[in-house]
Amino acid sequence: MTRMVAVGVILLPQERWSLARSRWQRAEEWGFDHAWTYDHLAWRSLADEPWFATVPLLAAAAAVTSRIGLGTFVASPNYRHPVPFAKDVMGLDDVSGGRLLLGLGGGGEGFDAQVLGPAPTRGERTRRFEEFVALLDELLTQPVTEHDGEFYEAHAARMIPGTIARPRPSFVVAANGPRALALAARYGQGWVTYGPSFDSDGDDIADRAAAQERWWSDLEGLVAQFDAAEAAAGRTGESRARRYLSLDGAPLFSLTSVDVAVEGVERAAALGFTDVVVHWPRLEGVYAGPERALEELAARLPALRALPVAGR
Numbered sequence: 001m002t003r004m005v006a007v008g009v010i011l012l013p014q015e016r017w018s019l020a021r022s023r024w025q026r027a028e029e030w031g032f033d034h035a036w037t038y039d040h041l042a043w044r045s046l047a048d049e050p051w052f053a054t055v056p057l058l059a060a061a062a063a064v065t066s067r068i069g070l071g072t073f074v075a076s077p078n079y080r081h082p083v084p085f086a087k088d089v090m091g092l093d094d095v096s097g098g099r100l101l102l103g104l105g106g107g108g109e110g111f112d113a114q115v116l117g118p119a120p121t122r123g124e125r126t127r128r129f130e131e132f133v134a135l136l137d138e139l140l141t142q143p144v145t146e147h148d149g150e151f152y153e154a155h156a157a158r159m160i161p162g163t164i165a166r167p168r169p170s171f172v173v174a175a176n177g178p179r180a181l182a183l184a185a186r187y188g189q190g191w192v193t194y195g196p197s198f199d200s201d202g203d204d205i206a207d208r209a210a211a212q213e214r215w216w217s218d219l220e221g222l223v224a225q226f227d228a229a230e231a232a233a234g235r236t237g238e239s240r241a242r243r244y245l246s247l248d249g250a251p252l253f254s255l256t257s258v259d260v261a262v263e264g265v266e267r268a269a270a271l272g273f274t275d276v277v278v279h280w281p282r283l284e285g286v287y288a289g290p291e292r293a294l295e296e297l298a299a300r301l302p303a304l305r306a307l308p309v310a311g312r
Contacts, residue, residue, distance in 0.1 A: 003312035004305045005269045008034035008277045009294065010073055010246075012043075012287075013052040017060055023280065024061040027068060030298035034069035034101060035061065036277065041079060042111045045286055055088045062096035071101030073246075073277070074174045074192065077125075077132040078107035079116055083157045086139035090163055098164035103192060104133055105174035126179050127151070133173065133187050140168035172244055176222065178229075185229035190242040190275070194249030195219045211251040216267060219245075223271050244275040248287060254278045255289040258296035262304065269307040 009032050011023055027035040039054040058070050070092075075085065093100045106129035113119040120128060128151045135152055139145050139159055147154040163169055172190035175181045176197075184191040196218035198211075223243075230240055247254035247264040254261045255278055268276045278297070281289035 003274050003309045005265060005273070005307045005309055006033035006275045007265060007297070007301055007304060008032055008036060008069070008071075008244075008275060010036045010038070010248075010277055010279045012046070012279070012282070013037045013054060013057050014046070014050050016050075016052075017057075020057070021060070021064055025064055027280075028065045030295065031301045032068060032298065033275070034071060034277075035065075036071045036073035036101075036103065037061075039072040039075040039080075039103075040112050041115055044110060047111055055092065058092050058100075059095050062092065062099065066097075067099075069099050069101050070096055071172065072103045074103035074105035074172070076105045076107035076112070077128050077151075078112040080132075082132055082135040082139060082152055083154050086136055086157075086159055089136075089140060089169060090159055093163040093165055093169050098169070100165065100169040101172055101190070102136075102169045103172045103174065104136070105129075106180060126177075129180065130183055133171070133183055137168070137171070137187055172242075175226070178225070181226050181229040182232070184241065185226065185233040185235060188241045190244050191226055192244035192246070192277075193219075193222060194246045196222060197249075208251055215250045220271060223273075242274040243272060244277060245271075245273040246277045246279075248277075248279050253281075253287060253289055255281045255287075255293040255297070257290075258293045258300065261293065261297045262300060265304050266307060269309050272309060272311045274309050274312065 009027050024035060037054055037057055042051050054072060061070055089100065089102060106125055107113060109119060131149045131151050135147055135154065139157060140163060143158060143160050143162065145154050145157045170189035171187050172192050173184035173188035174192045175184040176193055195215055245268045247261065252260060254264050261278055265276045279287040281287060281291050281294055
């Protein structure tokens with residue numbers, strides 16, 4: 001069966017619920033397939049701006065919506081322990097009626113990495129992420145878990161009654177490097193990426209256009225690496241993971257205009273991505289753009305869903 005592309009939107013957790021509520025509801029009313037929020041304590045250039053906690057925000061969003069998938073983009077071990085976090089996940093799954101999409105990542109080197117103490121080395125961070133994902137998988141699929149690992153312990157950790165989603169909520173694993181890609185291929189019902197990272201050469205239109213094309217070219221190589229990781233894990237046919245792309249990893253913000261966003265969705269589908277994600281436009285700074293572009297994109301969702309996904 002040919003898979004069609006799905007489109008989601010990320011809402012940064014910056015507004016009080018009295019204002020944010022209507023946006024989450026509009027995301028559903030406009031027909032987006034999934035809606036996400038970042039899981040950080042603070043984030044990059046917005047570290048001194050308002051920033052709310054992820055779990056209560058998603059619980060509130062689940063209570064005022066009924067269809068749309070809801071997810072973390074992405075939760076990491078930088079400040080989360082698998083045992084209490086698994087309880088949070090079970091609660092979000094329950095409130096949402098099984099609609100939770102659990103985005104998981106290894107954690108960056110920014111603010112979150114040092115808030116609770118010295119940041120781990122890159123090697124430690126990779127090993128910690130592997131243990132974090134494996135232990136979360138066990139916690140969410142077993143009523144009682146016993147674990148004694150390099151980074152985590154769990155003793156008679158109970159997850160009763162378990163989740164509505166079976167065998168557990170979908171893991172959408174963020175990965176760009178070889179070990180994380182292998183982890184996504186092993187545990188993920190989805191793989192998510194911002195695409196390749198590099199510094200663009202300048203700010204003029206020609207430089208941005210060149211950087212944009214380089215990003216798409218390098219992304220094709222990353223897709224090939226995940227193809228190989230899935231093959232090595234023995235995942236073929238319907239067992240293959242969904243593939244999520246944040247269009248806003250590219251040098252040009254996707255909702256600069258609806259045409260930029262539509263072109264991005266089309267190119268992503270041609271590379272085999274089943275799911276594409278954009279950010280709700282902000283008034284200024286990072287992800288700044290016209291909100292009308294998001295509404296115009298919503299109007300085009302029926303046509304975009306008709307796009308066949310390459311290799312599916």
